[in-house]
Amino acid sequence: MGKYEPLAQFLSASQAEEQPLQFSEVEQMLGKPLPSSAFQYREWWANQNRSQSKAWMDAGWQVWSVDLGGERVVFRRTHHPRPQGRPTSGESAPSGPWASPAIRIPEGRLGPAAMKIIENYAEEHGCDQAEAAAALLDRAGLNHRSALFDRLDALAMKQDSVSSAELIRQDRDRDGR
Structure with a gap:
């Protein structure tokens, strides 16, 4: 067992997306x-590929933020690690949303730079390209979603709050979409 394996086991057992x-x-x-x-x-x-980070990355997590002064770290799930090996006779094959990727991108629809990013991410995190694409898309939308939820929480305190649909429309219009 590696020095950082207990942390990896803790993160693997966590059901949260952020820890x-x-x-x-x-x-x-x-x-x-x-x-x-x-x-x-x-x-x-x-x-990066160091003993401590390899432990949490192999478990499907990344450090999202570090506060050295407050001595705090926030891990975020990057993917659900694939089960090691094939199911034995008493086990069933994995099922649910993580059993097989749902993202299908027709060949040639992404440029070489986007494909390289996906390939690098897949290699770095030990997942296939579809899982890498899903994780990258999720990370790209995370800041936007976080800001939206923060705004919704802030508006929930006001008497004249705006509907979430209206906030989404405002974000879309502000972003020029």
Whole structure:
């Protein structure tokens, strides 16, 4: 078992799409202190091919944000890792929305740069290109969705709140779509 495997197991078991943790909680999971560089350098938390990041990335997660001063990290799910191996006689094949990708992009519809981004993401995260495309699309829309939900929450406090459909129309018009 690798040094960061307990963190990977925790994240794998999580049903959340986002998992905020205090550094002290990570240390508690690991049963040992984080290295001092984790408290000093944001790069320690980078989603690169290092032992710590490989653990959470193999589990289908990425570090989304790090607050060194507050000693907090936020992980976001990037994909649901595929089960290792084939089902044994007592197991059934995976089912549900993650069993097979639903994205179908006709060949030639994406330019070379977009295809390279998808290929790199798939290789980096150990998933197929359809899963990579889905994760990239989801990440691209995440900031927009977060801002929309923040606005909806803020408006819910007001007596004269605007409908969510109206907010979406305003966003569309503001973005020139």
